């Protein structure tokens with residue numbers, strides 16, 4: 001049985017939830033992080049010393065870092081689907097996962113934190129503008145790649161797409177200056193057709209209210 005710790009409106013937790021749903025593995029999620037707290041407690045820190053979400057346990061095997069979790073789950077439960085068997089295709093999926101975590105998110109983070117997590121009166125508009133512009137520039141690489149690729153590593157959905165989806169969903173849905181990127185938008189429309197994506201990523205990414213009952 002897989003357990004996932006993390007609030008469901010987190011960009012990184014959503015990768016893991018979508019991955020589990022695509023793979024059809026049974027999992028139990030526990031709220032943690034953000035207003036739910038719990039990530040500073042000794043029990044949580046013993047699983048994940050960074051105090052961040054997500055964390056998983058797969059029958060006692062504990063793991064953190066969202067893209068590493070997506071790689072592990074894909075390898076363990078999705079060989080030939082989310083985990084491409086051919087090394088070249090797998091490397092392409094890996095490359096776009098690293099791009100998401102190491103290039104795209106660092107540029108885009110200030111936009112998301114500024115517009116979603118920061119009250120309007122405390123925002124730094126210049127910081128947000130710089131982030132929006134930098135993100136657009138970085139996304140031209142993905143837009144170009146998707147001109148002749150249905151999914152990032154080939155003709156079918158892989159872990160590469162899973163790592164990118166929740167970030168791109170935010171880029172497409174936040175109130176920001178956004179140039180038209182038709183290839184990226186067509187790719188994202190393919191993700192939107194997937195029930196697992198609708199259930200896990202196409203949900204509110206606004207601040208959660210722990211007082212509200214879970215759906």
Ligand SMILES: N[C@@H](CCC(=O)N[C@@H](CS)C(=O)NCC(=O)O)C(=O)O
Nearest residue numbers: 010011012033034052053054065066
């Ligand atoms: N590189 C880490 C980053 C994890 C991370 O920054 N998680 C954020 C949520 S997206 C977090 O834990 N924020 C504090 C909180 O939610 O309490 C990963 O990909 O798992």
